[in-house]
Amino acid sequence: MKPTYIIGHKNPDLDSIASAISYKVYKQSSEAGLYIAAAAGELNDEARYVLEYLDFEPPLILKNVGTRVEDLLDEEDYLYFTADMSMTEIGNLMRKNNLKTVPVLDDQKRFLGLVTIGDLAMIFLEKLGTGHHLDKSPLILQEILELKVSNIMKTHDLMLFLKDEPVDEARKNMISTRFRNYPVVDEKNHYIGMISRYNLLEMKRKQLILVDHNEKKQAVDGVEEAEIREIIDHHRVGDLQTISPIYFHNEPVGSTCTLVAEKYLENEVYCSRNLAALMMAGILSDTMLFKSPTTTTKDRRIASKLQEISGFEPLEWGRKIFENTGYLEKLNDEDLISTDLKEYVSGSTTFAISQIETIDNKRFAERKNGLINRMQLICSRKGYSFLCLMVTDIIEESTEMMIAGDDSSVVETAFGQSSVNHSIILKGVMSRKKQVVPVIYDALRKQNLI
Ligand SMILES: [Mn+2]
Structure with missing residues (x-):
C-alpha cells in the first residue's frame, strides 16, 4: 500500500x-x-x-x-526463481503465471540475474540446431531438461535501478536501452521489484x-x-x-x-x-x-x-521541556534562579529552594560564581536565611545543590555534607518536595530544640 x-x-x-x-x-x-x-x-x-x-x-x-523509482513499483507480490531450479519448474511457473521476465534471487532475496522468455526461447532454438539430427532428439531434450536456472540466467548487460534514483534519471537511462522490464534493488542489492517502460509513463506522485x-x-x-x-x-x-x-x-x-x-x-x-x-x-x-x-x-x-x-x-x-533544551541557558542569573523558586517558613526562619532540571549539569558549571553571587543578593533582599538552587541532572539522577545565605550551614547539617565551593552533591535526589524539603524541615526542628 x-x-x-x-x-x-x-x-x-x-x-x-x-x-x-x-x-x-x-x-x-x-x-x-x-x-x-x-x-x-x-x-x-x-x-x-x-x-x-x-x-x-x-x-x-x-x-x-x-518521485523516485521506488514510487513506480507495482504493489503486487512478485515471483522469483532461485539458481537451483530446474527447467520444468520454471517452465511451469512461467506458463501458469504468464511471466515474461523473472528475477533470480538468493536466499537473502539478493538479486543474481534475470531469466526472460526470449532468452529461454533462444536456448531451445540453439539446442535444436539445424534440425538435421532428428535421431538425436531425445538427447537434445535431455540436455535441455538438465539445465538449471544458474546455467541460463542473464547476469551481464543488465540495467538495474536503485530504489532511490530520481525518476527523471531512470527515464533517461531507459531511453538508451531496449529492455521491457528493469529490476529495482536497494543499496544492499536486495530485490524490490520490477518496473516497466509502461510504469515510467505513469506519474505516481508521493x-x-x-x-x-x-x-x-x-x-x-x-x-x-x-x-x-x-x-x-x-x-x-x-x-x-x-x-x-x-x-x-x-x-x-x-x-x-x-x-x-x-x-x-x-x-x-x-x-x-x-x-x-x-x-x-x-x-x-x-x-x-x-x-x-x-x-x-x-x-x-x-x-x-x-x-x-x-x-x-x-x-x-x-518548563521541563524548556529547561532541558537550552531555554535556561538563555535566561540571566536572576531569572534562572526565580523560574521555579519556592519559599518556605519554619518558625522564624524563611528560606527558599529553587530547582532547575537539566540533561547535563555541566551546562551550568561556568555560571556557578555568578549564580552564587546573585543568590546571596536575593537572600539579603528577601530576608531568606538561606537559598538553595537544585540543579537536577535527570540523566544522572543526581542534584548539585548550590547554597547561599547566612544560615547555609543548616543545609549542610541536614544532608550531613560540608559544601565545597558553595555546593553539595546529592546522588539519587530528584524531588524537591519529597527528598529535600522534609530533610531541611527536620534539621531546622532539631536545631531549634538544641
Ligand atoms: Mn507551529
Whole structure:
C-alpha cells in the first residue's frame, strides 16, 4: 500500500514534529490507508528531548519528496526463481503465471540475474540446431531438461535501478536501452521489484499531508512533484498549489497541535496519555508557555483538556521541556534562579529552594560564581536565611545543590555534607518536595530544640 506522508516545515520545530506524529496516529486510527509521520530535516534538541521522554519513535527524515523509482513499483507480490531450479519448474511457473521476465534471487532475496522468455526461447532454438539430427532428439531434450536456472540466467548487460534514483534519471537511462522490464534493488542489492517502460509513463506522485506550514519555500524539497492531500496550519496562507480540491484547515491559533488535538476531542478518537502530553508539548512550545501574543483561549482550553487525559500539568511540563533544551541557558542569573523558586517558613526562619532540571549539569558549571553571587543578593533582599538552587541532572539522577545565605550551614547539617565551593552533591535526589524539603524541615526542628 502506498503511504501518505504527514510532514511539517523545514528546520522542524516541536510543533511541526508533534503535530505530524499525532495527526498520523489520528488518521491511522480513524481512516483507511497507510500513514507515515515524517520530518523535512533533522530534529532540534527540544523535539528530540520530548520524543525520548514520552517514548515516541522519531519520525522518518524525508528531505526530498520528488518521485523516485521506488514510487513506480507495482504493489503486487512478485515471483522469483532461485539458481537451483530446474527447467520444468520454471517452465511451469512461467506458463501458469504468464511471466515474461523473472528475477533470480538468493536466499537473502539478493538479486543474481534475470531469466526472460526470449532468452529461454533462444536456448531451445540453439539446442535444436539445424534440425538435421532428428535421431538425436531425445538427447537434445535431455540436455535441455538438465539445465538449471544458474546455467541460463542473464547476469551481464543488465540495467538495474536503485530504489532511490530520481525518476527523471531512470527515464533517461531507459531511453538508451531496449529492455521491457528493469529490476529495482536497494543499496544492499536486495530485490524490490520490477518496473516497466509502461510504469515510467505513469506519474505516481508521493502523497503528502502538510502540517504547520503551507508556503512552498518552507516545504520539503521536491514538493512540486508530490500530491498534497490535506493541509492543517496556523500561519498565513501562502502560495502552494494543489491538483484537486483538498481539505485545508487554517486557523489563527497558537499551534498546529491545538488543531490536531481538537480533532481528537471533537470526533472522540482515542488519545493515549503520552499522545496528549506530546500535543500539549507542541502547544506549550509554540505559545512559549502561553506567554506569546499568538496564544488564544482555544489553545488554553485544549491544553487543559489534554491535561485531563495525560495527567501532565501544562506549565510544569512546559518548563521541563524548556529547561532541558537550552531555554535556561538563555535566561540571566536572576531569572534562572526565580523560574521555579519556592519559599518556605519554619518558625522564624524563611528560606527558599529553587530547582532547575537539566540533561547535563555541566551546562551550568561556568555560571556557578555568578549564580552564587546573585543568590546571596536575593537572600539579603528577601530576608531568606538561606537559598538553595537544585540543579537536577535527570540523566544522572543526581542534584548539585548550590547554597547561599547566612544560615547555609543548616543545609549542610541536614544532608550531613560540608559544601565545597558553595555546593553539595546529592546522588539519587530528584524531588524537591519529597527528598529535600522534609530533610531541611527536620534539621531546622532539631536545631531549634538544641
Ligand atoms: Mn507551529
